[in-house]
Amino acid sequence: MPGTRKDVTGDAGLGMGERICRRDFLNAAALATGGAFLSPLELLAARDDWTGYGGVGDYRFSNGNTKDVMEAAHSVRDRKFQSLPRDVVDTGEVFDLVVVGGGLTGLAAAVLFERQGPAGRTCLVLDDHAMFGGEAKGNEFLVDGQRLMAHQGSAFFPVPHAGGFVAQFYDTIGVDRHRFEYQKWASDTREIPLSQTTYDMLGRQGPTYAFYFGARFGQRPGLWLIDPWGKKLEGAPISDETRVELLRMHDGPDRMPEKEWRPAFEGDPVSRRLDTITLEEHLIEKHGLRRDTIRTFLSPVTGGGYGLGPDVLSGYCAYAPETQHPKDGDEEAGGQMFPGGNAGFARHIVKTLIPDSIEGPRTLDGVCRGRVSLRALDRPRQRTRIRLRSTVVWVAHDGEPEKSRLVTVAYTRAGRLHRLKARAVVLAGGSWTTKHIVRDLPAEHREAYAGFYRSPCLMANVAVRNWRFLYDMGISGGRWFEGLGNYMEVRKLATFGPQSPTISPDSPVILTLKVLYSYPGEPIEAQGTRGRMEMLSASYRDYERRIREQLTEMFARSGFDARRDIAGIILNRWGHAYVNPQPGFFFGTGGRPAPREVLRRAPFGRMAFANTDLVGAMDQRNCFLEAQRAVKQIVFIEQGGASGAPP
Numbered sequence: 001m002p003g004t005r006k007d008v009t010g011d012a013g014l015g016m017g018e019r020i021c022r023r024d025f026l027n028a029a030a031l032a033t034g035g036a037f038l039s040p041l042e043l044l045a046a047r048d049d050w051t052g053y054g055g056v057g058d059y060r061f062s063n064g065n066t067k068d069v070m071e072a073a074h075s076v077r078d079r080k081f082q083s084l085p086r087d088v089v090d091t092g093e094v095f096d097l098v099v100v101g102g103g104l105t106g107l108a109a110a111v112l113f114e115r116q117g118p119a120g121r122t123c124l125v126l127d128d129h130a131m132f133g134g135e136a137k138g139n140e141f142l143v144d145g146q147r148l149m150a151h152q153g154s155a156f157f158p159v160p161h162a163g164g165f166v167a168q169f170y171d172t173i174g175v176d177r178h179r180f181e182y183q184k185w186a187s188d189t190r191e192i193p194l195s196q197t198t199y200d201m202l203g204r205q206g207p208t209y210a211f212y213f214g215a216r217f218g219q220r221p222g223l224w225l226i227d228p229w230g231k232k233l234e235g236a237p238i239s240d241e242t243r244v245e246l247l248r249m250h251d252g253p254d255r256m257p258e259k260e261w262r263p264a265f266e267g268d269p270v271s272r273r274l275d276t277i278t279l280e281e282h283l284i285e286k287h288g289l290r291r292d293t294i295r296t297f298l299s300p301v302t303g304g305g306y307g308l309g310p311d312v313l314s315g316y317c318a319y320a321p322e323t324q325h326p327k328d329g330d331e332e333a334g335g336q337m338f339p340g341g342n343a344g345f346a347r348h349i350v351k352t353l354i355p356d357s358i359e360g361p362r363t364l365d366g367v368c369r370g371r372v373s374l375r376a377l378d379r380p381r382q383r384t385r386i387r388l389r390s391t392v393v394w395v396a397h398d399g400e401p402e403k404s405r406l407v408t409v410a411y412t413r414a415g416r417l418h419r420l421k422a423r424a425v426v427l428a429g430g431s432w433t434t435k436h437i438v439r440d441l442p443a444e445h446r447e448a449y450a451g452f453y454r455s456p457c458l459m460a461n462v463a464v465r466n467w468r469f470l471y472d473m474g475i476s477g478g479r480w481f482e483g484l485g486n487y488m489e490v491r492k493l494a495t496f497g498p499q500s501p502t503i504s505p506d507s508p509v510i511l512t513l514k515v516l517y518s519y520p521g522e523p524i525e526a527q528g529t530r531g532r533m534e535m536l537s538a539s540y541r542d543y544e545r546r547i548r549e550q551l552t553e554m555f556a557r558s559g560f561d562a563r564r565d566i567a568g569i570i571l572n573r574w575g576h577a578y579v580n581p582q583p584g585f586f587f588g589t590g591g592r593p594a595p596r597e598v599l600r601r602a603p604f605g606r607m608a609f610a611n612t613d614l615v616g617a618m619d620q621r622n623c624f625l626e627a628q629r630a631v632k633q634i635v636f637i638e639q640g641g642a643s644g645a646p647p
């Protein structure tokens, strides 16, 4: 067993002096085939001590909200562009459609626009990051010669039901398989089940899963309880009362009949009632949990798909994704995941729009292995163009919205403000930015956007040279209730990426820590703001140290050595990662329409609003559905329809 506690907690023992990541970065930058695109400023930005190391490959300058992206966005928040200055650069361009935001929603809008309505129309996608994809981007590491990929945000998808819109959309963009093959076990040692996605074992919490109890529970050193549910939580340092409550939640019986808590469809009386109470109140009525138990063990919500905890979320959040997509999923196949997460969809869309944007064929293998050609994204005379590193700061109709023929769109790029025109605009950037940049937004829409709260998330991808320290404990993942993040698990990767087709405890893997910031008991907006301050105020080095310390504390006794085993850390900071639907978000309160309905039911002049947050469940399927709805609205306007919802 390497080192004692005392040996491993100093800077040297934790490996803080091992500038492995930085060295990799320099090598990668020097070797990059796209090196011609790297200005000294870009190199500097990629190395600032806030953004930190960005890995190798296509996403090396685009890990989450990098410092330059954040600063450009904050110039809008800080009202730097209340009017357009005289020296704005007029590009002279007029596009049939401008899409603000190159995430899955915006990219899907571009491809659906191309396929609906008359041919030959032009589209420009503007995105503020150095790579397209929004929250659906990947990270790539080179560990001892092996390429490894992970997601920056959006991770997995369920197998869509055959013939449905989502399955058809996947086909349109060339995702020709909806069930993937994954790495096979390569070792002659005993095989233990591994996740295909980043959430499988968290969902199952079976015999090869464990709970960690540390200082918060009076445990120094901490205690791992392996197979917690199989052991009925015996040995957990919690009170008998808490144990009984948690077991009742896990094993039942529920305190309400199923017909009272499971919605049959979105908008039925059950879903509407759930939307009048908090998720915390629902957990209390359904499982008889105490508030304190919920806030200790279930906040943020397990899996974290809503960013905050049950104290402020609508009760309907617990059921929204499955109720919205009741036919999806395949129990036997499980959740599916591209090696870089849902970045796979973004890449397929872009490859479909601009065939030479990613080298190689339009197959799963080709699109995931090929390199992005930044030059191909934004060339004159191509039907759809994607302009990156462009932060939209101003969008307004020329004249009265209902009569106007054009919209002015202004964006900053490389420190200069540019202006162009659009016949229609899809605003796909998300509530947190759209409400600031649309200058002629009506009061009703403004009020609706005021009902959208979003909270931050830090996705830390930690590349380790092997995961023996987990395997030797008999686990492949675990959950904890204090410190950074609250769960992680080893994933076997889909085999069409660049990684090895096999996996063993000695394989390098990427462990993902999802760090959410919830402060139960505080108002919803205050939690988001406080979390952003906390996330944004720490440097890369601060987080690197905390990650090394935490993994050391949890795993040094099973052989983990941060200095030896960590090959690289990438931080992906998302300042406005998740929408946090409060009670009333889904179906409105006091007879008023739900905020999302105001924004979705009709376009405003020549603008349509889209983004997964408008549905209240952040999910790639909702991106594609929202894009489809917004494009239908735009096509309706194009065809001379009066502003309003298409029939």
Ligand SMILES: Cc1cc2nc3c(=O)[nH]c(=O)nc-3n(C[C@H](O)[C@H](O)[C@H](O)COP(=O)(O)OP(=O)(O)OC[C@H]3O[C@@H](n4cnc5c(N)ncnc54)[C@H](O)[C@@H]3O)c2cc1C
Residues within 6 Å of the ligand: 100, 101, 102, 103, 104, 105, 106, 126, 127, 128, 129, 133, 134, 135, 136, 152, 153, 154, 155, 156, 157, 342, 390, 391, 392, 393, 428, 429, 430, 433, 434, 437, 457, 459, 514, 574, 577, 578, 610, 611, 612, 613, 618, 619, 620, 621, 623
């Ligand atoms: C940590 C995390 C994990 C997730 N995991 C999953 C998962 O496993 N499965 C799943 O289905 N979903 C998951 N999601 C949900 C995810 O939000 C969606 O799947 C999807 O990626 C959202 O796409 P979008 O286009 O709606 O929004 P975004 O991805 O947010 O795209 C919007 C884009 O617009 C840009 N933008 C905003 N304002 C401007 C502006 N003014 N100018 C220029 N550009 C602008 C943004 O920077 C961004 O690039 C996850 C989300 C997070 C945060």
